[in-house]
Amino acid sequence: xxxxxxxxxxxxxxxxxxxxxxxxxxxxxxxxxxxxxxxxxxxxxxxxxxxxxxxxxxxxxxxxxxxxxxxxxxxxxxxxxxxxxxxxxxxxxxxxxxxxxxxxxxxxxxxxxxxxxxxxxxxxxxxxxxxxxxxxxxxxxxxxxxxxxxxxxxxxxxx
Numbered sequence: 001x002x003x004x005x006x007x008x009x010x011x012x013x014x015x016x017x018x019x020x021x022x023x024x025x026x027x028x029x030x031x032x033x034x035x036x037x038x039x040x041x042x043x044x045x046x047x048x049x050x051x052x053x054x055x056x057x058x059x060x061x062x063x064x065x066x067x068x069x070x071x072x073x074x075x076x077x078x079x080x081x082x083x084x085x086x087x088x089x090x091x092x093x094x095x096x097x098x099x100x101x102x103x104x105x106x107x108x109x110x111x112x113x114x115x116x117x118x119x120x121x122x123x124x125x126x127x128x129x130x131x132x133x134x135x136x137x138x139x140x141x142x143x144x145x146x147x148x149x150x151x152x153x154x155x156x157x158x159x
Contacts, residue, residue, distance in 0.1 A: 005039040006069035008092060011059045013048050022063040025084045032089055037096055067095055 010026050012019035026042060033040045047054050047062070057066070057074075065077035065088070075095055080087035 003039070004041045004070075005037060005096065006067060006072070007041040007043060008033075008065065008067050010042075010044040011047055011053065011057065011062065011064040011066070012044060013062050014046060015048075016062045019063040022065070022079075022084070025088060026065075028085050029088045029092070033092065037092065040092065040096070067092065069095065 008029075010019075010022060012022065014020070023044065026044065030042050033042060045053055047059060053059065057064075065079075066074045067077065068074045077088065077091050
């Protein structure tokens with residue numbers, strides 16, 4: 001994983017209809033990440049062929065999707081029944097943006113454009129000189145945030 005930003009892994013079984021549907025969504029996600037996050041590796045693990053992985057990774061149900069970024073703990077994707085692809089894109093985008101080195105701790109001069117974020121909690125972050133354009137945020141919980149010199153255009157926030 002050295003040349004990669006991280007890895008998104010789908011744990012599935014071929015007989016499960018939910019796994020089959022998620023494989024299709026993962027292919028669509030791959031087209032998105034190839035453009036926006038080319039260093040994110042996307043893999044799939046057939047748990048029938050790799051039975052030990054069920055215990056090693058504590059797989060409780062199928063499909064299970066986990067994101068592992070360099071130096072971070074695995075993050076499990078919680079499936080949104082309504083719009084799986086956009087939920088996956090939001091999950092990947094939000095976690096990569098939050099966990100990239102420039103966004104850990106105190107950061108200066110961050111530009112974020114055209115991102116949808118849904119159901120995310122952010123705690124204890126200081127940001128200076130942020131420029132955000134065309135952002136849509138639903139159900140966000142932010143605690144202990146200190147922002148200086150912020151410029152926001154075209155924001156849509158739903159609660």
